[in-house]
Amino acid sequence: MARASSALFLLVTFGAVAVSAGNWHHPRGHPVHDLFKRQNSTGGYPVVGSAAWTAAYPSNINTTTVPAAWMTAYTNAKNAGLIPDLAPTTMVNGNPTYAAGIDPMSATVCSSTDQCRINGTTTQIWDAPDGMVGVAFDDGPLPPSTILYPFLKQNNQPATHFFIGENIWQNPTIFQECLDDPLQDIAVHTWTHPYMTTQTDEQLLLELGLTIQIIHDSTGGRVPKFWRPPYGDSDVRVVAIAYYVFNLITVIWNQDSNDWQIGDTTDATGVYTDASVTANLTNWLTGPKSPGLIILEHELSNDTVNCFINTYPLHASNGWISKSIPDVLNQPWYLNSQNNTSPMVALDVAATPPSAVPAPPAPPSPSPAPAPPSTTAAGSSGAQVSAGVSGVAKSSSNNSTANGAGSIAAISTATLLGAALCSLVFWY
Numbered sequence: 001m002a003r004a005s006s007a008l009f010l011l012v013t014f015g016a017v018a019v020s021a022g023n024w025h026h027p028r029g030h031p032v033h034d035l036f037k038r039q040n041s042t043g044g045y046p047v048v049g050s051a052a053w054t055a056a057y058p059s060n061i062n063t064t065t066v067p068a069a070w071m072t073a074y075t076n077a078k079n080a081g082l083i084p085d086l087a088p089t090t091m092v093n094g095n096p097t098y099a100a101g102i103d104p105m106s107a108t109v110c111s112s113t114d115q116c117r118i119n120g121t122t123t124q125i126w127d128a129p130d131g132m133v134g135v136a137f138d139d140g141p142l143p144p145s146t147i148l149y150p151f152l153k154q155n156n157q158p159a160t161h162f163f164i165g166e167n168i169w170q171n172p173t174i175f176q177e178c179l180d181d182p183l184q185d186i187a188v189h190t191w192t193h194p195y196m197t198t199q200t201d202e203q204l205l206l207e208l209g210l211t212i213q214i215i216h217d218s219t220g221g222r223v224p225k226f227w228r229p230p231y232g233d234s235d236v237r238v239v240a241i242a243y244y245v246f247n248l249i250t251v252i253w254n255q256d257s258n259d260w261q262i263g264d265t266t267d268a269t270g271v272y273t274d275a276s277v278t279a280n281l282t283n284w285l286t287g288p289k290s291p292g293l294i295i296l297e298h299e300l301s302n303d304t305v306n307c308f309i310n311t312y313p314l315h316a317s318n319g320w321i322s323k324s325i326p327d328v329l330n331q332p333w334y335l336n337s338q339n340n341t342s343p344m345v346a347l348d349v350a351a352t353p354p355s356a357v358p359a360p361p362a363p364p365s366p367s368p369a370p371a372p373p374s375t376t377a378a379g380s381s382g383a384q385v386s387a388g389v390s391g392v393a394k395s396s397s398n399n400s401t402a403n404g405a406g407s408i409a410a411i412s413t414a415t416l417l418g419a420a421l422c423s424l425v426f427w428y
């Protein structure tokens with residue numbers, strides 16, 4: 001992001017202080033890199049799919065102990081006040097549910113399952129910039145991925161793959177096929193795919209950390225920068241642990257293709273078919289360009305993959321710029337490398353020193369009236385949004401793009417300037 005920004009400037013709400021992007025640094029050798037180093041006498045990593053590689057990861061996460069380095073990083077962040085105290089949800093009728101009296105839309109919860117957006121784009125992303133599609137697939141690597149990968153390669157199409165750690169572990173050959181295409185960005189979708197708000201802090205550390213570890217070890221040491229919560233289920237606690245312990249940015253979506261429900265006849269909201277999913281994708285790809293699209297799609301079945309393939313020509317024919325999630329955000333793919341072929345070096349990333357304290361919670365914005373997509377982003381490019389993990393805004397529906405922040409990025413206060421500054425934004 002910082003690399004893009006000759007025209008980038010920062011606006012601090014109580015004083016028109018401009019800070020050049022070049023001043024946005026964090027110390028080299030961020031400690032996140034150190035969390036995943038392994039003691040290896042040969043100095044290398046096991047070959048993907050080898051016996052040593054398979055043996056390096058647990059078969060049962062429930063009997064796994066959180067590594068001391070991860071726990072120390074968590075404890076430091078917790079003691080610094082960066083990890084909110086919020087009890088896990090419990091599953092009620094198939095939905096993650098907070099205790100009585102806890103409002104999922106409140107600033108102290110901000111559940112993405114309830115469509116509460118954590119304001120700013122430092123810790124959580126919902127939209128792509130105008131005119132762009134962030135191409136991403138969840139749940140791989142799986143057998144249907146072997147239809148997707150040759151197609152992406154044939155079209156020189158970069159995409160982000162939010163991989164499930166257990167699926168990597170169980171499908172190393174398919175995983176390697178993805179790694180063999182340098183245009184494919186590898187990101188985190190947890191180890192076992194739980195509703196993350198149901199998990200304890202320690203379980204969250206394992207779900208994220210183990211998946212980071214297997215990706216790190218299998219890519220020559222690259223540390224993922226982005227993750228997506230299964231079912232889009234996150235809140236301020238989950239997002240804070242991802243960001244302040246592992247420096248992971250949470251990526252949700254602004255359109256759900258519902259491809260994962262194809263053939264599911266039990267959903268009261270309707271039966272999804274190849275035709276209905278294709279119609280949804282067609283509508284969005286032929287629709288408004290603002291904000292840009294981040295569509296929930298899966299490499300889960302032949303149907304889900306074919307829905308993408310069949311609508312793929314609409315990206316180009318409608319003038320979309322379609323790239324991986326970090327590419328549309330103009331960010332490095334990994335915490336320590338620009339992409340799959342760049343050298344691994346310490347990069348400028350939005351890391352937060354443990355001593356920093358996030359901005360105080362902002363009151364929830366009033367719910368915007370539902371509006372058609374064509375009106376949602378009008379005039380929004382200069383809008384100001386509050387920054388930090390605590391600010392919230394509600395989007396109007398699951399298929400809404402009402403945030404209107406597609407061309408705006410906000411940096412958390414803690415990231416840059418500590419607790420003294422309350423609200424800052426930049427344009428690019």
Ligand SMILES: [Zn+2]
Pocket residue numbers: 138139189193230231
């Ligand atoms: Zn998933």
